[in-house]
Amino acid sequence: MFGDNAHAAPPAWAAIQARTAALGFDMPSEANTGALLRLLAASKPGGWLLELGTGTGLATTWLLAGLDAGARLVSVDVDAVVQDVAREHLKNERLRFVLADGLDYVRSAPPASFDLIFADAWPGKYEALDQTLALLKRGGLYVIDDMLPQPNWPEGHQARVDALVERLDNHPDLVVTRIAWASGLIIAARR
Ligand SMILES: C[S@@+](CC[C@H](N)C(=O)[O-])C[C@H]1O[C@@H](n2cnc3c(N)ncnc32)[C@H](O)[C@@H]1O
Numbered sequence: 001m002f003g004d005n006a007h008a009a010p011p012a013w014a015a016i017q018a019r020t021a022a023l024g025f026d027m028p029s030e031a032n033t034g035a036l037l038r039l040l041a042a043s044k045p046g047g048w049l050l051e052l053g054t055g056t057g058l059a060t061t062w063l064l065a066g067l068d069a070g071a072r073l074v075s076v077d078v079d080a081v082v083q084d085v086a087r088e089h090l091k092n093e094r095l096r097f098v099l100a101d102g103l104d105y106v107r108s109a110p111p112a113s114f115d116l117i118f119a120d121a122w123p124g125k126y127e128a129l130d131q132t133l134a135l136l137k138r139g140g141l142y143v144i145d146d147m148l149p150q151p152n153w154p155e156g157h158q159a160r161v162d163a164l165v166e167r168l169d170n171h172p173d174l175v176v177t178r179i180a181w182a183s184g185l186i187i188a189a190r191r
Contacts, residue, residue, distance in 0.1 A: 005035030010065040012089045013058065019085045020056040026152060027055060029120065032182040033145045034062030037118055040141055040187070041066025041073075044115040050135065051075040052102045053121030057086025060095070063118065067094055074098060076105045077121070106131050116141045126160055129167060133174070136190040142174070148184030 009031055020028050037059055041049055045068040054060055054077035063073055076098045077083040087097050098105060102123030111134045119125045124132040125144055136142060147161060168176050168188055179185040 004032070006031040008035065010038075010061045013061045016057050016061060016085060016089050019089075020058060023056065023082065023085065025056050025082055029055070029059040029145060030182040033185065034059050036181065036185065037143065038062040038066035040116055040143065041071070042068070044071060044141075046070035047072075047115030048113060049073045049116045049118075050109075050114045051118045051120065052106070052124035052132070053077055053119070054083045054086050054097060055120070056082050057090055059118060059120060060086050060090055064090060064092060064095055069094075072096070076100055076102050078102065103128055106135065109135050111135060112137045112140075114140055116143065118143045120145065126164060129164070133171070133190065138190055140190045142168075142186075142188040142190070144186050146183045147178070147186055148180065150183060 041063045049063055049071065051060055051063060051073065054075040060075045067073060071094060073095045075086065075095065078101050080099055083097060083099060102121045106123055106128045114135050115137055117124065117132060117136060119132055119142065133142060147165065149158065168174060168186060173191050174188040175191065176186060176188040179187060
């Protein structure tokens with residue numbers, strides 16, 4: 001079907017997806033989100049990319065597939081059990097996993113050090129947003145998903161999403177686009 005990119009998934013993706021289901025991990029990124037991430041990663045040759053929230057590595061797989069030889073990806077998660085799935089399946093010298101609280105990572109990283117940030121955890125999205133955006137280089141991209149209502153949202157989450165969208169829309173240094181694709185994406189570029 002046109003608009004379904006799962007057929008073009010990187011080799012490790014299906015195996016990680018099977019492990020994800022077996023683990024009962026219920027926050028996985030969709031294939032169409034991954035396909036867009038791979039495209040954006042490929043647009044940053046030699047770039048430094050950051051994923052906040054590795055999970056089991058589904059989006060990591062797509063991001064890694066988009067890197068050129070000189071690009072690097074750092075993926076951060078606080079949960080060793082889920083991140084270990086990604087570590088097992090995605091061994092690559094251009095990819096570094098960090099087991100840490102995303103908040104600590106964001107607070108300790110140098111400003112303007114990343115060309116693309118996929119913020120897929122609470123920190124970087126609903127916490128420490130300004131510090132996370134400060135990590136973007138000029139022209140860098142900030143990507144988030146789960147902007148459309150999801151069945152696993154906790155009570156009251158829509159209000160948080162609305163507030164986040166408003167903050168991003170009104171940010172003086174960002175050009176923001178809302179995309180009704182997969183679980184609902186926002187892509188913002190730092191001026
Ligand atoms: C939406 S899932 C990530 C999904 C993943 N990117 C994928 O492609 O399937 C959110 C992840 O954030 C992690 N997480 C939650 N709180 C965190 C924190 N404070 N710091 C870092 N990671 C955190 C969870 O362990 C979970 O794996």
